[in-house]
Amino acid sequence: MLGKHIESFMSVTNKLFFHTYFYPFIQLYGHVNEIYLSFRASTQLDVPVLLNGIRQERDGEIYLDCVVVEMRKRLEHEKDILQTKKKLEELYQATNEANKKLELLHQEYEIKQQELINVNHQLETMALTDALTGLNNRRFFQESLLANIALFQLSQLPFSLFIIDIDRFKLINDTYGHPVGDLVLHGLAQLLKAESREVDIVARYGGEEFVLILPNTTEENAKLIAERYRAKIEATPMGDLSITTSIGIATFKSEDTDQTLISKADQALYFSKTNGRNRVTHAVDMV
Structure with a gap:
């Protein structure tokens, strides 16, 4: 097997299964446990194996490391193996009509592969999206x-982080119920x-906390923008309710x-909470 692609030892059926399950699963979750496959040995005999795989990064490159263990107890798989072997024999012994079927x-x-790619893209999007708020x-x-x-280290362009927390959100849930709380969050x-800007x-x-990353935003600009958010939230009804928020800000420095x-933004948020709520605090202004 040295120097050869793992698929060169697989039958057509195993290749289909490998593409359908192994690649999408390891891209999504980073690992695959106990895939049952069979390899075609040089003697043309099928060797049943269990395959474990993990995706890892080394020296900036992505590697798929796999461990293959030969199956010695395979009674539960023998029926599937025999059926697959019979179908393959029938397929390869077929005439031109069978070849047409193969083409189809x-x-x-x-x-199906394209459909799977689309589904995987949807799954990846879902994996990075909060289900409640979108x-x-x-x-x-x-x-x-x-x-x-990483961009700051290359360009030295400043950016700022906001942590925004809904004031007394637990009281909203306790008073009006979680469905109303969910509507407020949404x-x-x-x-x-x-x-927000497109670049933000x-x-x-988590919970009632939201975060914003604002590229190319200095300390002073961040304070003005955060105050605009705070005032806009206070003036905007959420259904039949009005809410306020406390905001903590931190602007990235080279030593950060x-x-x-x-942590700095979280401490600034705590300062806003403990000093009356419905206010904006930058980490550099805490006293």
């Missing part, structure tokens, strides 16, 4: 934050999205990391 099968496979989720935010830090999400990252951080930046 190949066309159908290409269609905003980006915490995972997307964290990936975007690292990307903005309404605030739409407002934040509408007020707007995400739900993703964790220190989040």
Whole structure:
């Protein structure tokens, strides 16, 4: 097997299964456990195996590391193996009519493969989207934050982070119920999205907290923008309710990391909460 692609040892059926399950699953979850396959040995005999795989990055490149274990207890799989072998024998012994069927099968496979690509794209989008609000989720935010830090290290362009928290949100849930609370979260999400630039990252951080990454935004500009958000939220009814928010801001410095930046913004948010709520605090202004 050294120096050869793993698919060169697979039958047509196993290749179809491999493309349909292994590649999409490992792209989505980063690992695959116990795929049952059979390899074609040099003796033309099928060797049943279990395959585990994991996606890893080394030196900036993505590798798929796999471990293959030969199946020694395969009674539960023998029926499937015999049926697959019989179908393959019939397929390869067929006449021109069977070849036409193969061509149709190949066309159908290409269609299914494209459908699978589309489904995988949808799944990837779902994996980065908050189901309740439709905003980006915490995972997307964290990936975007690292990307903005990398851009800062190249360009030195400043960017700022907002953490926005709904004041007394628990009271809304306790008084009006969680469905109303969900409507408030969705309404605030739409407002934040509408007020943001296309380059801004707007995400739900968790619970009633939202985060914004504002590229090319200095400390002073960040304060003005945050105050605009705060005032707009206060003036915008959420159904029959009016809400206020507290906002914490931090602007990235060369000595910061993703964790220190989040911590600074979180401390600024706590300052806003403990000093009357419905206010904006930048980390540099805490006293």
